[in-house]
Amino acid sequence: MQTSDSLVPQSNHSSSAPPSNQRPATLADFQGFDEHHPPDPKLIDACVHCGFCLTTCPSYRVLGTEMDSPRGRIYLMDAIEEGKAPLSEASVQHFDTCLGCLACTTACPSGVQYDKLIAAMRPQIERNYSRSLPDRLLRHLIFSLFPYPERLRLLLGPLGIYQKSGLQKLVRSLGWLKQISPQLAAMESLLPQVSLKSFQNSIPTLIPAQGQQRYRVGMILGCVQRLFFPDVNEATVRVLTANGCEVVVPPTQGCCSALPAHQGQEQQAQAIARQMIDSFEGTNVDFIIINAAGCGHTLKEYGHILQDDPLYREKAKAFASKVRDVQEFLVTVGLTATLSPLQEQPLTLVYHDACHLLHGQKISVPPRQLLQQIPGVQLREPIDGALCCGSAGVYNMLQPEVAAELGQQKAQNLLATGAQMIASPNPGCSLQIKKHMPDAGKDLAIMHPIELLDYSIRGVQL
Numbered sequence: 001m002q003t004s005d006s007l008v009p010q011s012n013h014s015s016s017a018p019p020s021n022q023r024p025a026t027l028a029d030f031q032g033f034d035e036h037h038p039p040d041p042k043l044i045d046a047c048v049h050c051g052f053c054l055t056t057c058p059s060y061r062v063l064g065t066e067m068d069s070p071r072g073r074i075y076l077m078d079a080i081e082e083g084k085a086p087l088s089e090a091s092v093q094h095f096d097t098c099l100g101c102l103a104c105t106t107a108c109p110s111g112v113q114y115d116k117l118i119a120a121m122r123p124q125i126e127r128n129y130s131r132s133l134p135d136r137l138l139r140h141l142i143f144s145l146f147p148y149p150e151r152l153r154l155l156l157g158p159l160g161i162y163q164k165s166g167l168q169k170l171v172r173s174l175g176w177l178k179q180i181s182p183q184l185a186a187m188e189s190l191l192p193q194v195s196l197k198s199f200q201n202s203i204p205t206l207i208p209a210q211g212q213q214r215y216r217v218g219m220i221l222g223c224v225q226r227l228f229f230p231d232v233n234e235a236t237v238r239v240l241t242a243n244g245c246e247v248v249v250p251p252t253q254g255c256c257s258a259l260p261a262h263q264g265q266e267q268q269a270q271a272i273a274r275q276m277i278d279s280f281e282g283t284n285v286d287f288i289i290i291n292a293a294g295c296g297h298t299l300k301e302y303g304h305i306l307q308d309d310p311l312y313r314e315k316a317k318a319f320a321s322k323v324r325d326v327q328e329f330l331v332t333v334g335l336t337a338t339l340s341p342l343q344e345q346p347l348t349l350v351y352h353d354a355c356h357l358l359h360g361q362k363i364s365v366p367p368r369q370l371l372q373q374i375p376g377v378q379l380r381e382p383i384d385g386a387l388c389c390g391s392a393g394v395y396n397m398l399q400p401e402v403a404a405e406l407g408q409q410k411a412q413n414l415l416a417t418g419a420q421m422i423a424s425p426n427p428g429c430s431l432q433i434k435k436h437m438p439d440a441g442k443d444l445a446i447m448h449p450i451e452l453l454d455y456s457i458r459g460v461q462l
């Protein structure tokens with residue numbers, strides 16, 4: 001198969017690059033994969049090229065090119081593995097357009113494990129391909145900022161001034177940022193509102209269960225969630241304690257490592273994962289609860305992320321085995337708290353499936369079951385509900401055009417249900433949908449399902 005004009009077959013397949021972020025001496029000539037966990041040829045060969053996955057793939061839906069589909073990318077991995085295509089700008093761009101949404105794993109009738117393939121592919125790119133200077137600078141900014149909540153916290157003050165002083169309005173109306181860098185403009189357009197709560201650390205380290213204690217659970221705070229969506233974390237604590245859980249919140253916890261892990265920053269992801277495991281050491285919790293879809297998927301992958309670390313391998317597996325999405329957990333153990341209606345009239349809700357819950361963790365029924373237990377809630381289903389909203393971690397910052405088209409489609413589809421409100425289980429998805437709703441003609445409230453459950457338990461009306 002012809003991949004792309006510039007993906008010309010080359011000879012001398014080499015597979016001996018070092019297992020570190022050290023780049024090979026002659027990048028332009030680098031062929032094949034290095035030996036450190038390359039995409040498994042057996043997994044590549046499992047693809048029978050039937051094409052059933054194509055229409056479920058958001059990058060294929062927007063770009064319409066075979067090489068931006070799961071099948072095309074698997075062909076490309078095969079060609080690189082055999083030394084027939086180089087790791088060049090032309091080939092890397094097709095992997096960069098992949099959102100990592102994993103819809104193809106749900107669609108594939110042959111069970112191709114594209115999740116494992118793309119997870120192995122991305123670190124190969126970061127080790128063996130030299131990105132352009134602007135791309136490197138942007139990625140450096142993202143990876144040295146977003147996975148560190150304490151660094152993000154330092155930016156809250158300047159960010160609040162930027163938002164409240166009118167400077168944000170001015171920057172947006174002038175539109176200069178987009179001309180300087182579409183990626184920086186995308187980042188700016190997604191900025192969540194800074195509130196007074198963002199500055200406070202409102203969650204204690206130990207919160208007792210209400211009534212009879214059923215479980216002792218740990219809680220992950222997330223990075224964006226703790227700073228920009230503190231209400232979601234507070235609601236999670238209240239719902240857990242109201243349902244018989246003692247909640248432990250280790251104060252030393254940082255990021256879950258989803259962001260660097262999804263972008264092939266292997267060593268950074270490993271370091272952050274080790275810190276998370278250490279922070280829960282000795283807490284003796286029955287489960288570790290997370291309320292953000294993307295983080296949950298990565299936390300369940302710790303055994304894989306730390307597979308080469310003899311000191312942490314077993315601890316990582318033990319940690320991952322305890323991780324539960326909060327909705328998955330609540331449906332499994334059952335609600336004991338009493339629920340009341342959120343308003344006098346029936347409430348129509350549309351639940352947005354976050355990819356890392358739906359495709360990554362195969363969790364789609366529990367959030368709906370929980371919402372339907374709230375008296376008066378009527379769920380509506382959007383068309384193309386399994387299609388990514390374009391958020392995909394930092395994808396909407398790195399690939400703003402594709403992300404914008406997906407965001408607009410998602411907002412339109414959710415609004416077309418006529419629901420009064422959107423329930424979204426992931427902060428990145430909520431920001432992306434919120435950004436694109438005005439273009440679709442409406443601006444509905446978006447809440448995390450756990451916030452709605454919390455209102456219902458406390459008898460708070462919308």
Ligand code: SF4
Nearest residue numbers: 047048050051053108
């Ligand atoms: S990944 Fe699966 S669905 Fe897609 S072309 Fe290959 S075998 Fe078919």
Ligand code: SF4
Nearest residue numbers: 057098099101102104
């Ligand atoms: S992970 Fe998503 S974007 Fe990437 S190939 Fe699969 S369906 Fe397409």
